[in-house]
Amino acid sequence: MSGGHAHGGHLPRDSPVHRLPPECKLLAAVAFLLVVVSTPRGWWPAYAGYAVLLAAVAGLARVPVGTVLRRTVVEVPFVLFAVAIPFVARGPRIEVLGLSVSRPGLESAGTILAKATLGVLTSILLVATTEQRALLAGLERLRLPPRLVQIAAFMLRYAEVIAAELRRMRIARESRCFRARSVRAWRPLAHAAGALFVRCYERGERVHLAMLSRGYTGTMPAGPGAAAAPRSWAAVAVLPAAAGLVLAAVGTVLR
Amino acid sequence: MTAPALEVSGLAYAYPDGSPALRGVDLRIERGERVALLGPNGAGKTTLVLHLNGILSGGPGEVRVGGRTVGRDSLREVRRLVGIVFQDPDDQLFLPTVAEDVAFGPANLGLRGPALDARVRWALERVGMADAAGRAPHHLSFGQRRRVAVATVLAMEPEVLVLDEPSSNLDPAARRELADILTGLDVTVLMVTHDLPYALQLCPRSVVLSGGRLVADGPTGRLLADTGLLAAHRLELPYGFDPRNLPVSAPVVGDGT
Numbered sequence: 001m002s003g004g005h006a007h008g009g010h011l012p013r014d015s016p017v018h019r020l021p022p023e024c025k026l027l028a029a030v031a032f033l034l035v036v037v038s039t040p041r042g043w044w045p046a047y048a049g050y051a052v053l054l055a056a057v058a059g060l061a062r063v064p065v066g067t068v069l070r071r072t073v074v075e076v077p078f079v080l081f082a083v084a085i086p087f088v089a090r091g092p093r094i095e096v097l098g099l100s101v102s103r104p105g106l107e108s109a110g111t112i113l114a115k116a117t118l119g120v121l122t123s124i125l126l127v128a129t130t131e132q133r134a135l136l137a138g139l140e141r142l143r144l145p146p147r148l149v150q151i152a153a154f155m156l157r158y159a160e161v162i163a164a165e166l167r168r169m170r171i172a173r174e175s176r177c178f179r180a181r182s183v184r185a186w187r188p189l190a191h192a193a194g195a196l197f198v199r200c201y202e203r204g205e206r207v208h209l210a211m212l213s214r215g216y217t218g219t220m221p222a223g224p225g226a227a228a229a230p231r232s233w234a235a236v237a238v239l240p241a242a243a244g245l246v247l248a249a250v251g252t253v254l255r
Numbered sequence: 256m257t258a259p260a261l262e263v264s265g266l267a268y269a270y271p272d273g274s275p276a277l278r279g280v281d282l283r284i285e286r287g288e289r290v291a292l293l294g295p296n297g298a299g300k301t302t303l304v305l306h307l308n309g310i311l312s313g314g315p316g317e318v319r320v321g322g323r324t325v326g327r328d329s330l331r332e333v334r335r336l337v338g339i340v341f342q343d344p345d346d347q348l349f350l351p352t353v354a355e356d357v358a359f360g361p362a363n364l365g366l367r368g369p370a371l372d373a374r375v376r377w378a379l380e381r382v383g384m385a386d387a388a389g390r391a392p393h394h395l396s397f398g399q400r401r402r403v404a405v406a407t408v409l410a411m412e413p414e415v416l417v418l419d420e421p422s423s424n425l426d427p428a429a430r431r432e433l434a435d436i437l438t439g440l441d442v443t444v445l446m447v448t449h450d451l452p453y454a455l456q457l458c459p460r461s462v463v464l465s466g467g468r469l470v471a472d473g474p475t476g477r478l479l480a481d482t483g484l485l486a487a488h489r490l491e492l493p494y495g496f497d498p499r500n501l502p503v504s505a506p507v508v509g510d511g512t
Contacts (some may be wrong), residue, residue, distance in 0.1 A: 029382060070481065132351070132353040133352075154349065154352075155352070156351070157349050157350065157351065157392075157393075158345075158349070160393050161393065162347050203346060205345075206341065206343065206346040207346050207347075207349055209341070209346075210339075210341050210347045210349075211349070211359075212310060212334070212347050213308055213310065213338070213339045213341075214332055214334070214338075214359055214360035214363060214408070215331060215334050215335065215360060215364055215411070216361035217360075217363065218270070218365060220359075221362030221363050
């Protein structure tokens with residue numbers, strides 16, 4: 001089985017970053033990203049500074065750089081979109097490698113790429129240092145509506161069941177000599193998607209039944225655990241605060 | 256004379272589209288009995304099971320669990336007394352770890368802290384899965400998941416354990432392990448199954464549900480030897496299996512009448 005994927009990208013380690021309460025890490029990541037997205041277009045030194053901060057976090061968490069970089073491939077479709085911008089945007093044009101591209105377009109694309117990459121890196125680090133269920137518990141302690149947290153928990157639990165079901169359906173299709181090679185293949189694929197939806201819906205009903213049979217009344221019995229210590233909040237505040245300092249410093253230099 | 260563990264009288268039920276599923280079922284199961292509920296697909300077995308803890312209701316007739324009538328006010332108590340182990344363990348196990356899942360039922364009953372932990376450990380020990388407490392359900396084998404599913408229900412200390420197709424998809428070793436666990440439990444068992452040898456092995460008494468009615472009730476060995484009865488209700492023994500050839504039949508607890 002896909003044991004590596006089963007933990008959703010979590011890298012078990014014993015590091016100061018791993019030990020922090022999940023809700024602190026979640027809020028720190030959000031605050032850090034708020035600083036990142038509010039950085040004006042084209043402030044390249046600031047982006048570099050943020051990247052250094054993230055590298056420091058990765059070092060502290062003992063997360064291998066190679067692993068982090070490999071996981072950034074999720075960003076690829078987005079990169080393709082950003083690459084198109086300089087060619088379609090208006091404004092004064094400049095020559096790059098013999099191609100005429102829009103200068104503000106190039107700047108926008110670079111900014112989007114930098115911010116998106118920082119966002120992806122932050123998420124990868126958060127996930128690598130926090131177990132999935134700890135993240136859910138953290139969300140609950142941050143007073144996210146319990147119903148939403150429950151839905152997220154179910155998604156995590158059943159994603160693999162559904163993936164396995166999808167895999168079995170694909171193997172069954174291919175065992176009957178089906179190959180998705182032309183538009184005509186869309187019809188059976190659409191039917192398969194519909195069948196999977198119905199099966200998931202029915203499974204949802206059966207899970208609910210099984211929960212009712214064990215006395216479920218709409219709320220999960222285990223309430224939120226202990227609140228995080230002020231020390232932990234102070235520790236995680238370092239990241240967004242440092243990012244804010246980078247932003248301020250770059251701002252005074254560029255102005 | 257104590258009340259029977261389970262008493263169903265005149266129970267009828269029709270699906271929302273009007274087609275009848277149960278047409279007047281009477282069944283009485285004494286405390287400590289192990290009874291197999293046999294019947295072809297579509298006989299109404301699952302519908303009957305879902306009435307036992309009040310998931311389905313609204314038709315004529317009555318279900319009493321340990322003397323308590325199943326109704327709106329008794330749902331909580333009845334769902335503690337009647338534990339249902341569903342056929343697909345993936346439907347039953349929905350929390351990230353085995354221990355959390357086993358704790359779900361008793362926590363719904365209000366158990367907390369060390370008492371809850373002790374109950375979880377106790378239930379997992381009963382099914383030989385204490386070592387798996389911290390593991391994720393989807394990393395267990397199918398047979399292990401089935402045993403954990405039994406533990407999730409045992410943790411509520413039910414008086415009646417209802418199992419829907421407990422032997423389905425199990426390999427012979429897992430099947431035997433589950434049989435050992437079930438025979439070692441001190442609860443009333445109602446086992447829905449198509450697996451007639453398993454019924455004979457575990458349940459001294461069987462009832463046959465067909466077309467929404469109970470058509471037979473008696474010692475399992477006698478019912479399975481009745482070829483006419485089996486043929487009339489689409490029940491079939493595995494090839495080469497003859498219950499009359501078994502040297503020792505399972506001990507008979509109730510007289511089955």
